[in-house]
Amino acid sequence: MTDAAPVLGLLLDVDGPIASPVSRSVAIPSIARDLVELANGGVPIVFNTGRSDAFIRDEVVPQLLSAGLGDTARVWAICEKGAVVVRITPSGFGEIDVDEDLAVPPAYADAIRELVHDSYDDVVFFDETKRAMVSVEQRLDVSAEHFTSRRDAFDSDAARELEAQGLGYEWGMTIVTDAAGNVPFRIDPTIISTDIESVRLGKDLGASKFLALLEKDGAVLPSRWRTMGDSRTDYAMADWLHERGYDVIHVDVRPADGVPETPYPVRHHDSLIHDDAGALYLSAWVRMLRGELSDDDSV
Incomplete structure (x- = not known):
C-alpha cells in the first residue's frame, strides 16, 4: 500500500517570514505551533536559509520542540544557502553535513x-x-x-x-x-x-537538496508546494520547483522590493509584512491541512 502524498510541502526562508528581522528571533508564538502542526500532519518542511545552523539551533529548534515536534515529522534546515544540511527531530539536531x-x-x-x-x-x-x-x-x-x-x-x-x-x-x-x-x-x-x-550557493540549491533528502528518506513527494521569503533571491526556490513541473506558489512577505513576473502565482498580503505575514500564511496552511480551507488564495 502506497502512502498518500502530503497536502503540500514548504520551503521557508527564515529571516522575514519566520524570524523577525528586527528582533532576530521567532517572536510570534503561533509560528512554531503552526509549523509543528503542519510537520506532524505530514507536511515536509525545510528552513532554506542563509542563516547558520547555530541560529536555527538556538532560535528556531527550541520552539519547535516545545510545541511538540513528533517522531514522524520531516523537517530539515538547509543553511548558508545550501552549504550546510541538518535534520531536526524531537531530539534536536541530527548530524551536521557541511559541503567544504x-x-x-x-x-x-x-x-x-x-x-x-x-x-x-x-x-x-x-x-x-x-x-x-x-x-x-x-x-x-x-x-x-x-x-x-x-x-x-x-x-x-x-x-x-x-x-x-x-x-x-x-x-x-x-x-x-x-x-x-x-x-x-x-x-x-x-x-x-x-x-x-x-556563486554556487542559492535558494535553488537548497530546494534541490531538500527534495533529494525527502526521496532518500522514502517520502512521497507532494505535488503542491509553497515557498516563502522576503527577498528577490528567495524566488529561486519556486523557480526550481516550477521548472520541474511542480505546482508551486510563492509568498513574498516583503513585496516592496518589487514582485517580478513569474510563470507561477505570487501572493503577498496587502498590509502585513515579514513575520506578521508569515504567521498569517502558516495559519492558512494549517487550515488547508485540516480541510477547513481548499486554498490560501483568500489570504
Whole structure:
C-alpha cells in the first residue's frame, strides 16, 4: 500500500517570514505551533536559509520542540544557502553535513574578521557561526538607516580584499575574474547583512537538496508546494520547483522590493509584512491541512 502524498510541502526562508528581522528571533508564538502542526500532519518542511545552523539551533529548534515536534515529522534546515544540511527531530539536531567545496577560503574570512574589528565593529559584527560563508550582520543597537549608510563602504572593502587575494567575484553589476578567468564568489548585501559566498550557493540549491533528502528518506513527494521569503533571491526556490513541473506558489512577505513576473502565482498580503505575514500564511496552511480551507488564495 502506497502512502498518500502530503497536502503540500514548504520551503521557508527564515529571516522575514519566520524570524523577525528586527528582533532576530521567532517572536510570534503561533509560528512554531503552526509549523509543528503542519510537520506532524505530514507536511515536509525545510528552513532554506542563509542563516547558520547555530541560529536555527538556538532560535528556531527550541520552539519547535516545545510545541511538540513528533517522531514522524520531516523537517530539515538547509543553511548558508545550501552549504550546510541538518535534520531536526524531537531530539534536536541530527548530524551536521557541511559541503567544504562551497566554503570561502579561511584566509579571506580572517581578513574580513580583522576588517570588521578595525573599521566596522560600531555597526556590524562578524558572524563566527558560519561554516562556509563569510557574513557580517547589523548590530541590534544600530538603526537600519545607519547600517545601510555604511554597508556600501564595507562591501567595497570586502571586494578589495577579494581582489587582493586573487579571488574572482561578482557584486551587483561588477564582475572581476581570477587568474584563471573564473568568478567563484559573490558579495550579496541584504537588509541586515552582507554575505560573501560561493556563486554556487542559492535558494535553488537548497530546494534541490531538500527534495533529494525527502526521496532518500522514502517520502512521497507532494505535488503542491509553497515557498516563502522576503527577498528577490528567495524566488529561486519556486523557480526550481516550477521548472520541474511542480505546482508551486510563492509568498513574498516583503513585496516592496518589487514582485517580478513569474510563470507561477505570487501572493503577498496587502498590509502585513515579514513575520506578521508569515504567521498569517502558516495559519492558512494549517487550515488547508485540516480541510477547513481548499486554498490560501483568500489570504
